[in-house]
Amino acid sequence: AQKVTQAQTEISVVEKEDVTLDCVYETRDTTYYLFWYKQPPSGELVFLIRRNSFDEQNEISGRYSWNFQKSTSSFNFTITASQVVDSAVYFCALSEREAGSARQLTFGSGTQLTVLP
Amino acid sequence: EAGVVQSPRYKIIEKKQPVAFWCNPISGHNTLYWYLQNLGQGPELLIRYENEEAVDDSQLPKDRFSAERLKGVDSTLKIQPAELGDSAVYLCASSGRMVDTQYFGPGTRLTVL
Numbered sequence: 001a002q003k004v005t006q007a008q009t010e011i012s013v014v015e016k017e018d019v020t021l022d023c024v025y026e027t028r029d030t031t032y033y034l035f036w037y038k039q040p041p042s043g044e045l046v047f048l049i050r051r052n053s054f055d056e057q058n059e060i061s062g063r064y065s066w067n068f069q070k071s072t073s074s075f076n077f078t079i080t081a082s083q084v085v086d087s088a089v090y091f092c093a094l095s096e097r098e099a100g101s102a103r104q105l106t107f108g109s110g111t112q113l114t115v116l117p
Numbered sequence: 118e119a120g121v122v123q124s125p126r127y128k129i130i131e132k133k134q135p136v137a138f139w140c141n142p143i144s145g146h147n148t149l150y151w152y153l154q155n156l157g158q159g160p161e162l163l164i165r166y167e168n169e170e171a172v173d174d175s176q177l178p179k180d181r182f183s184a185e186r187l188k189g190v191d192s193t194l195k196i197q198p199a200e201l202g203d204s205a206v207y208l209c210a211s212s213g214r215m216v217d218t219q220y221f222g223p224g225t226r227l228t229v230l
Binding site for chain 2: 004033035037042043044045046047050091093095097103104105107108109110
């Protein structure tokens, strides 16, 4: 069975600080996808990034960056120079493929990020 | 391109009453998902459709929950009768044929009194 753990329940930072959200996953499959979603107070889950299990290249996109390490089963997410609008709940999620068909997303319990002005 | 549409956004009912939620996925997306999100938790899958076929409904409480996607486009999730513990946010998501990224709608927040 697959599992996603986000050990940080809540994080508070002051605007312009960098912040890293941790995610550790468990899966027995060799082919899988990892995701980060953002859920602002409005409630809609917003897709941020997807990584497949064969692509360990880390990426930077604007103020966001991701660190995927298969050796430690971690997929951490960093926001550089945080802004108040980054305040939200961030979810890490895992999806396995079955016979070429996408399966359900297994979500972590989320990390509430609060960026203070 | 329009995103996933859900209605209503909010619903308040008394226990034992029926309730229905509607979802229209992103145009061209053949896979549709219904998730349940309790307060302070991540979403959990209720049912997954590939076109009009429910391919994974193992986590749907079938004694009171039902869902349909008759023409392989929009979908309806029903609860009858509702219980106090059903108070939660019900999320709909969709994904394309070969792309695993799921895009979510705004959800329906259900309150059962």
